[in-house]
Amino acid sequence: MMAGGLSEARPATEEIQKKVDQVKSQFQKKSNVECTEFKAESYKTQVVAGTIYYVKVHIGNNKYIHMKIVEPLPHTNNPLELLDYQCDKTKDDELVYF
Incomplete structure (x- = not known):
């Protein structure tokens, strides 16, 4: 993966689910969207x-939904933050930069 570019899509892991839960x-x-489930399916990363x-x-x-979550560098001691999200997505919609 090129620095700044998006990685290939990968199946979500337990670690990714924890980030989504946070x-x-x-x-x-x-x-203001009610969710009956909140299960991470797949993800891409951008360094x-x-x-x-x-x-x-x-x-x-x-x-x-598609979520854009930032994990700051460890030395900053800043928490995970939801930067943006997109609703009305389908299982087949590709994760892309937004």
């Missing part, structure tokens, strides 16, 4: 000053 309340507060995760999340009833 920003779930930020998503719900910003979007910048920290790591940005683009994650496809199944939120129930065949609905998906």
Whole structure:
């Protein structure tokens, strides 16, 4: 992967699910979307000053969202942050830069 570019899509891991869980309340507060599920399905990464995760999340009833989560460099001691999200996604929608 080139620095600054997006990685290939990979199946979500337990570590990615934990990151998604950590920003779930930020998503719900910003979007006012009710979720019956909140399961990370796949993800891509972008290495910048920290790591940005683009994650496809199944939120129930065949609905998906794409989340953009930043994990700052460790020395900053800053928490994970939900930078952006996209609603009305499908299982087949590709994760892309946004």
